[in-house]
Amino acid sequence: MNLPDFGLGGIEDQLWMLVFVMIRIGAALLAAPVFGARNVPVQVRIVITAALAVFVLNWTPVQLPQDMLAIETILAVVTEVVIGVTLGFVLQLAFVAPLVAAEQISGGMGMAMATAVDPATGGQSGALGQMFSLMLTLVFLAIGGHLLWLGLVVESYQLFPPGAEWDVGERGWLVASFASQALATAVAIALPVTLVLLLVQVVTGVISRSAPSLNLFALGLPASVLAGLAALIAAAPLLTDQFVMLAQSAIEQVATAVQP
Template sequence: MLGFGLAIEPQLWALLFVMVRIGAMFIVAPVFGNVSVPLPVRVTLSGAVGILVLGSMTIQPPPTVFALSTFVAIAAEALVGLAIGFIVQIAFAAPLVAGELIGGSMGIGFANMIDPNSGRSSPAVGQFLSILLTLLFLSLDGHLVLVDMVMKSYTALPPGAAWMAAGQLRDIALFGGYAFMAGLLLALPVGFLLLCLNLVMGMLSRSAPSLNLFSVGMPASLAVGVISLAIALPAMGDYMQVIVREGLAAARSLVLG
């Protein structure tokens, strides 16, 4: 019942209630939460996954729509979905951190462009690494793992008992440091070579003060940065797979314990 003497189909109300958690995850999750994904597509995917959830398990929605307990239950469902998608999105911030470090060391930190995934301005190197991480995420079936995880969450965190505990919220906050650590490790091969180049240029400036470092250092930094990035790309790709697995493992630990 709606609460004002009006009725709603039980199956439709159950589907709408299930779609809250799924839709909240799709808002912030990688790939699904990109601005390039239209809103009708997200709603359709939420409904399709919601039908799978209702077909595989029994969900008891609140009996009355317009009630305080119902609003609290909906807020709890949205919190669980946002937490699942957000903890994976944290891992996807690592390429942006690495792009800032590499771009600043190469001297192209000013080279920004609009990221089609987020709609915000981001470094060109970071955007390249972010697109590469997204492709690896899809190749590893990370999007399917997320859908499977949100379905299993209805067993581990059933509706009505789905409030995130203080320990789970603490784990999300602590996992935020992983983005900086992973970004630093991702940028380490290229950043180390650029650091060595800066040391060499510093010694040259002391031994030959008349040398114009602006005319030599900038092209050298760009050349070494591009070459080292091309050489280190296979190793960076392997570590990006680790980042994807760590993000999914953190989400799985958040849901299943």
């Protein structure tokens, strides 16, 4: 086996095998929303990746490439990265849907200007979007979605061992289909509140036409904010059900993606 020699003796092959197995797991954790957040230390992700790789090596036989600098080895590493990113990106799509819904609701309520730094991504996010993201994270952890997802990542080594063929086109189509499903879920989340806001805006427009002397902005903005808050409170049970269905659908899509 053509491997660099670091003078570690008999354990050197096992260490290289551990590093090779960690590629897919590390890419999946980096692309996943909960494990790949910026507020999660890199050391924690490395420890989790190494621990899962040890379990994988105990359950699944892994064969190291003969030449680490060969084209086949480079392609195998790239394939491992693609598999890991796919498993994490499907989960990431589920966590983007509430943010899309929150942006639509915030725009109708006039709260799009209320933004803050999202600690998970480091970018600007609306206050309502952060609330929805936190709710989905709590629901996802409460139903054990993180454990199911990690189990699917480990199971992928039995279905697609390192070096196995991975149909990028077919898996990409599965990811695209789930993206459309996530957008449909975002519409379902935002629809009840946006309908109430639309009704408030229609009523405000009729009042402004009937009494032009009234200040439309002084009347419409507080009415939209109050109506939006009331609609969010009334639709809270529906939002929870949508978040549970979204988390379960994400796990099902990951399970579909790892099927041979």
